[in-house]
Amino acid sequence: MKLISLDTLEPGKQLGRPIYNEKGTLLLGKGVAVTARYLRRLKEMGYSSVYIEEKGYEDIEVKDVISDRTRMEAVSTISETFESVRASDSRSDKVSLDRSKVTGVADKIVDDLTSSGDQIMDLIDLKSFDNYTFMHSVNVSVLTVLTASNVGKFTSMELRDLAMGALLSDIGKAHVPIEIVHKKGRLTPDEFARMKKHTAIGYEILLHKSNMKPLVASVALQHHEYYNGTGYPGQLAGDKIHIFSRYTALADCFDSLTSDRSYKRRLPPLVGLEYLKLGSGTHFDPVCLEQFANHVAPYPAASTVMLTTGETAVVVQNNMKNLERPKIRILNTPDGKAVEKPYELDLSAHPEFAIQSVQ
Ligand SMILES: [Fe+2]
């Protein structure tokens, strides 16, 4: 597989991963040839890149940390949950939220992540404008549980609460005016102030209107708090912010930075991670951050990298023990010519080579 920018994708190539709509329904399956019309549509939907199958890249695997089925089911459950909360009156003291369905999905996420040993996030969760909110909620949950489950101090019950809290962290957006949530472009200060209320609204919905555990609801309330007390809504600092929310804050920020939005293109995971690290100790808990960074590949498999020596290469496989130095396949010489016989380099054994940039 190869990760390719839609700007350089030529029609006729086959998709390497399926594309889903905002309800978690399959739009284009793996293996479907991207026609000129599909390509236009993908760009309209806000995608900047896709995974494709390509000759010479067949052996490069992009493996998700949960099954496609779990991810799809989670997206459709969250989409339905948002719909039903949106449909209930924000002044009423009950919302219809299918607790058992969300619990079931949270369980599957935890099961998938804890049954396959230590894993790293080695794929970019590509999203469009319309499926962003739901796919984002799911990916935040996945990244959060991926990190916390490997710390080894949480029970599976606690991980399930964490998965649920992260899945529902943005549920308050269902009662923020839809023109603001779906605005294509940056929010005005007033709109941003409305948007910030999704934390307290979400807490209210989960704790008082649908009888969720306080711990689950607290993730909705606290996931935008900053470690130094400059976040919102409570300006809580340090361990006054529950550890679940400290993990969720990292996953939330990382996922939004590395996703295409209406006002910006996605950043590569490397840049997303660097951004988080700049906030270590101020925005984020340094210990949680280190654990998070140990589980996210800065150079995911199938991405194109440029070496400091000028060659272009594709990432073939990550080294779990050294995420900075994956195994790569050199494709182009420093002057841009295709190498006659692409060859592989394990960067963990070749300190003389280093990655300069990633696509
Ligand atoms: Fe949020």
Ligand SMILES: [Fe+2]
């Ligand atoms: Fe979020």
